[in-house]
Amino acid sequence: MIISYFIYDTRTLLACSLTCYPWYIAAVSHLHHSLTTDNDNTPWPHRKHFWPNPLRKPYKLGLLPLVKRFRIRVKDCSSAGVTPKWLGRRALRYFLALTNLQELGIDNLQISNFMPTIQQCFGHFSPSLRFLALNMPNGSCRQILYFIGLFPNLQDLKIIYFLQDEQEDTPDTALIPPSIPPLRGRLTLTHFTGESLMEDMIALFGGLRFRYMDLFRVDCVWLLLDACAETLETLRLYPTDAYGE
DSSP, X not given: OOGGGGXXXXXXXXXXXXXXXXXXXXXXXXXXXXEEEEESOOOTTSOTTBTTHHHHHHHHTTOGGGXXXXXXXXXXXXXXXXXXXXSOHHXXXXXXXXXSOOEEEEEXXXXXXXXXXXXXXXXXXXXXXXXEEEESOBSOHHHHHHHHTTOTTOOEEEEEEEOOOTTXXXXXXXXXXXXXXXXXXXXXXEEEOOHHHHHHHHHHHXXXXXXXXEEEEETTHHHHHHHTXXXXXXXXXXXXXXXXX
């Protein structure tokens, strides 16, 4: 219990882990609580966070089940994003070892490229995942909702820069999410124009029950307010209109 007070002091946790075996057991879960990987064009030796390098050593040491928060960052917006090629034989083995993840954040996830076998790659997060953050996700409304529906215990949802194509062709209207997440926590939307996505979410999930909403430059504010009228407790609103009208 005393060592848990040092969860934000990495140097102290490292010192505790080297003291004796009982202290190592108490400190190791805090040391490996969060993990972040990058995909950019940074030259060596600054590529130690490049995918999947941060997963390799923890996997060999059996530490990946301790990770609760995992983030895949894609700094180069011109790249293809996170595709099935990221999960080759070795990388997929590392990825599947993240068995107790509670928070997942992915930049530029190409959901359409993972279909229809997306559950084989992300389904192992279903029992534990509570928070999902998608930055610039790519896919149709039904594909995104199918991905969200993979996590039956999901509470918080964050979507950044989802600019839906008005001419979007959605031949997958029969695609039904495998579960209906409770989504009773916080909804965060930034630069979001996916009104059709929210309409489909309300229809497929039987409404929305978020208690907190952070809406920054969102076009479908009134739709969300009406859908969460019975449960909403706190709202942070930054209007699309620069004059706040």
